[in-house]
Amino acid sequence: MTRVVLHDYFRSSASYRVRIALNLKGVAYERHEVSLLNGDQKSEAYRAINPQGFVPMLEWDGQRLTQSLAIFDFLDSHVKEPPLVPGDPDGRAHVLSLALTIACDIHPLNNLRVLKYLKNELGHEQAEVDAWYRYWVVEGLAALEALAAPRAGAFLYGDTVGMADICLVPQLFNARRFDVPLDAYPTLLRAEAASLALPAFAAAHPDAQESAA
Amino acid sequence: MTRVVLHDYFRSSASYRVRIALNLKGVAYERHEVSLLNGDQKSEAYRAINPQGFVPMLEWDGQRLTQSLAIFDFLDSHVKEPPLVPGDPDGRAHVLSLALTIACDIHPLNNLRVLKYLKNELGHEQAEVDAWYRYWVVEGLAALEALAAPRAGAFLYGDTVGMADICLVPQLFNARRFDVPLDAYPTLLRAEAASLALPAFAAAHPDAQESAA
Numbered sequence: 001m002t003r004v005v006l007h008d009y010f011r012s013s014a015s016y017r018v019r020i021a022l023n024l025k026g027v028a029y030e031r032h033e034v035s036l037l038n039g040d041q042k043s044e045a046y047r048a049i050n051p052q053g054f055v056p057m058l059e060w061d062g063q064r065l066t067q068s069l070a071i072f073d074f075l076d077s078h079v080k081e082p083p084l085v086p087g088d089p090d091g092r093a094h095v096l097s098l099a100l101t102i103a104c105d106i107h108p109l110n111n112l113r114v115l116k117y118l119k120n121e122l123g124h125e126q127a128e129v130d131a132w133y134r135y136w137v138v139e140g141l142a143a144l145e146a147l148a149a150p151r152a153g154a155f156l157y158g159d160t161v162g163m164a165d166i167c168l169v170p171q172l173f174n175a176r177r178f179d180v181p182l183d184a185y186p187t188l189l190r191a192e193a194a195s196l197a198l199p200a201f202a203a204a205h206p207d208a209q210e211s212a213a
Numbered sequence: 214m215t216r217v218v219l220h221d222y223f224r225s226s227a228s229y230r231v232r233i234a235l236n237l238k239g240v241a242y243e244r245h246e247v248s249l250l251n252g253d254q255k256s257e258a259y260r261a262i263n264p265q266g267f268v269p270m271l272e273w274d275g276q277r278l279t280q281s282l283a284i285f286d287f288l289d290s291h292v293k294e295p296p297l298v299p300g301d302p303d304g305r306a307h308v309l310s311l312a313l314t315i316a317c318d319i320h321p322l323n324n325l326r327v328l329k330y331l332k333n334e335l336g337h338e339q340a341e342v343d344a345w346y347r348y349w350v351v352e353g354l355a356a357l358e359a360l361a362a363p364r365a366g367a368f369l370y371g372d373t374v375g376m377a378d379i380c381l382v383p384q385l386f387n388a389r390r391f392d393v394p395l396d397a398y399p400t401l402l403r404a405e406a407a408s409l410a411l412p413a414f415a416a417a418h419p420d421a422q423e424s425a426a
Contacts, residue, residue, distance in 0.1 A: 074302055114322065132330075
């Protein structure tokens with residue numbers, strides 16, 4: 001029996017992604033919370049196993065895996081069903097580009113360490129930090145809507161849930177926390193609703209994690 | 214004969230990555246420069262084929278592909294040799310995590326649109342923008358060095374060039390433009406030197422592109 005431990009934080013987008021993927025694959029895992037709010041990611045104990053000090057990190061029979069999109073690829077190799085990306089090269093490239101639009105063009109600009117730098121190092125007020133957050137989300141979601149719409153179905157790519165949806169749902173959860181209006185993205189909202197109806201997504205939601213109690 | 218057109222900008226990191234990958238695979242391509250300096254990426258003509266207005270975009274027999282890491286995956290499907298990621302799941306996950314550390318944790322914070330926002334929207338002096346640039350590069354390269362060192366050889370993963378090296382070389386090129394000291398990253402410097410000795414990398418270098426003349 002494979003021992004799987006997920007080091008995560010309940011509200012971290014990339015952690016939320018990995019919880020969804022593990023649930024979709026039906027992989028049972030122990031959860032080890034690393035509180036970003038308390039700075040646990042900078043603790044000596046955590047740095048010893050993950051020098052970068054980021055979440056999520058997945059331990060798979062002792063092997064340590066970082067970067068949510070690399071973890072998806074690893075999971076697809078080890079647990080075939082359901083695949084997180086389509087089998088055909090064109091579909092793969094499309095779904096990967098949707099996921100990467102979120103993972104490279106939106107999320108890195110808006111994660112906690114960046115918002116903290118704007119506030120603490122550059123001295124910005126919360127209103128300016130919020131405006132920064134919204135600016136990159138709106139830029140990114142508009143691009144994603146345009147990219148996804150032509151080939152979307154119930155989900156971002158056809159009628160099968162996959163890696164793009166897994167990245168989308170946490171991003172929209174975060175966008176709502178910052179009161180970003182989402183009406184301009186009907187394709188994204190449709191895929192989000194279809195995803196959230198699945199138990200794998202519901203169980204991965206930040207509010208469903210123990211620390212959120 | 215497949216018609217391959219790369220829409221790129223000579224100094225864009227992600228474009229530089231794709232040129233390297235195409236060269237390694239021996240794929241002949243036409244290059245269509247989109248000058249980020251002149252704002253060509255915002256032109257109606259370019260937005261019509263790429264609504265996000267980013268480079269690179271690869272046209273492969275008319276199919277339009279965005280996101281450099283998705284393009285690598287597509288290339289690996291269509292042109293098997295040399296593979297850009299290892300065949301075994303563990304090696305794959307490791308190389309993908311190295312590439313994603315660059316593509317998600319460093320590059321998005323430092324690309325032109327972000328530096329422009331800091332300057333124009335938030336009113337920062339060039340010195341503050343440069344400090345921002347260096348801060349994220351140093352954070353990211355330190356993480357990458359720690360992550361890569363245990364399994365590196367001549368290249369970032371063993372003695373075979375791959376996707377991680379393809380992402381590394383443009384990132385270090387950029388770091389040097391901003392005078393970031395690199396002595397603390399011997400593994401990265403070794404992989405960079407081995408990579409730059411390959412004709413595929415030399416031919417992809419920004420200075421070797423026509424617009425750089």
